[in-house]
Amino acid sequence: MRKKSILFPGLLLAASLFAWLQSGQVQLFPNQGEWPVLLMLLGLTMLYQGKKEAAPPHVLIGMLLFGIGLHFFAKPEFPWWPGDFEMLIFVFGFSLFAAARKEYVYEAVSMICFSLFLYFFKQITAWLESVHIPTEHFKTYWPYVLIGISLFLLFIRRNKTIR
Secondary structure, three states: OOOOOOHHHHHHHHHHHHHHHHHOOOOOOOOOOOHHHHHHHHHHHHHHHHHHHOOHHHHHHHHHHHHHHHHHHHOOOOOOOOOHHHHHHHHHHHHHHHHHOOOOHHHHHHHHHHHHHHHOHHHHHHHHHHOOOOOHHHHHHHHHHHHHHHHHHHHHHHHOOOO
16 A cells, blocks of 8 residues: 655645745745745755655755755845855755765765865965965866866776776
8 A cells, every 4th residue: 555645735835835925914034935935845845755755865855945945045145155056066965965875975975075165265276375376277277177087987987897
């Protein structure tokens, strides 16, 4: 017998709560009728569904939706908040780390570290310049180095058998 899923009622509840918040009948917090709130509500629903049924894909999707919604909700409020590129990479890495259990931990940690590198890129280059290390080529060519490493890992290393 198939378990009853709470996904449909949960998604309906999330959409209904958002419609209620958007109607302006009650003011719980600023910007409550904006689309990031809907993403966060849908993400919480998927996260709850994933935890209830022990389904890592639902947990991953729920955390992604909630994290992206939280980013776009908090971004205008805090001047120190990271940019879109850095934060979306971080949200993806953190979501993958939380949902993966023992799989994809290396990939998740790599994505989190990459997002932190992007966030602190200006401080890193400023520090390197302060100790008289030229950073002009570093600033220009670091994406190409990562593309090369990615292609190497994707095509070259994959052809070899790992024992």
